Amino acid sequence: MVNENKITAAFVQQFHDNYELASQQNESRLLKTVVNRGKIVGESFTINDMGQVEMAASGARFGDTNWTIPDAGTRSVLMNDFDLFIPIESRDIPKLKAHPNDKYIKLLYNAKNRKVDDIIYQAAIGSINRKSVADNGTATTTPTALPAGQIILSGFGTLKQKIIKAKSIFRKNEADEHNGEQLYILYTSDMLSSILGDTTLTSADFMAGKMLQDGGVGGKWMGFNWIPYEKLNQGAAAGELRTVAYCGSAIHFGEADITGFDITTRADKKNIKQVGGVHSLAAGRANEKKVVAIDFVV
Template structure:
């Protein structure tokens, strides 16, 4: 004969989750704050005007003719890119759920859009920039020159590559001596290479602190290190980049339009919709260095 002690467990109440835990993912934009803010944009594109360096003249005689100096300039064009994210919630499902997914769904969508924003900025750094020489002239393009690219050399990330990158910024007068903020993108493979390199981590106090913390975030070797796991990959080679904040302009056309409401054509399902529009363009090749490495 069963006893109360044996049957009482059948009446135990099961505690169901009353919330959702988002899967591991990058949630915030990490790159937007590392480039220049162009501001609000009206139209399908925006332009950034560059003024090149010029040289002063030697005056070798009195009362001689004035010599005019040419001021080289070019115009870069950023095309606006429209991005959105949307998902439905069936109204018939809501009474059956203890946890209302609406807030977490929106957070998930915002995280996806932030990663997309970073992808646009990253591609503008390493890719081809659109140029325009005049109002009536067609668009042109300019790629990052080979002089600004450090090849993989069949090895991973090394001290020599980092030193070469820093050297290029100094050579181009594009470092902290001219008030530039320099950034370096890194991912898990770079982190492993750097923390395993005793020539980088044996002497410098910050390097020792990095080993203790197991991260690169912060200022080191003249760069602010920014974690980014979506680096371009070709076979066994990845491409990261170091850059000055002023190297790239980022403009916003539509700043996060969020709409949550019923869809009449879907039996009043609740639709969460988020839309954005923005663009980015590299304005100075001397302020960007790409670094390839094996992984």
């Protein structure tokens, strides 16, 4: 057959469709836990926030109206471009045609998912530009970092005490399950070792049966959904790592396909085939009170 070992236009489309399907079925770990804004048009997207207001006594029957102006702001999240291109060996083309959802698609969506997770984590603990407008119409844009009160440093106590403290912070901020929120926490292998090595935590009174059987902390425990994630930043000091607990509405994520992941021919490289493409990805924090960073020693 003429096209037996050639990549046709129809196959290129099939590869693209298979990649899109695989990406939808293999969503990244952290993307499932945040607000997915979907496809973004433009170089950025915004997150609007508004502070809390309280009712007051009405006063005189025919008195003046007292206005309560909530603190409101607009957060700007700039899109960033990331690419990945992999050359295809000629001897792999027949295999690729036979199994278009094989190793190349897996390499591509696994790499993208890791990048998505990293972007979401960095957005949770990093700064975000917030624009606010004063009563006189003056607009001000300031980088907004995670406040010190939302960061539990390594010297606070044991990991168990830090988890309990984080849960209490969410309760104080009215940002827990009693206000319709899902809480998540990222854990590493070091955190797993610390938890499983604490007999008070692994006793039947503290631990769900599944956790005892599996030797893991996946699922919901102590009010948090536990998500495995190893790529943490350094904490406040050397020898420390910074994990994060957050509400499901705390982080917004968006993406845009610039070229998508496809098969192309490189005329400048002796017509070799390559798979890859460019994606634009970004995430931003919507509310500082819905995020708690936790430092721990490793």
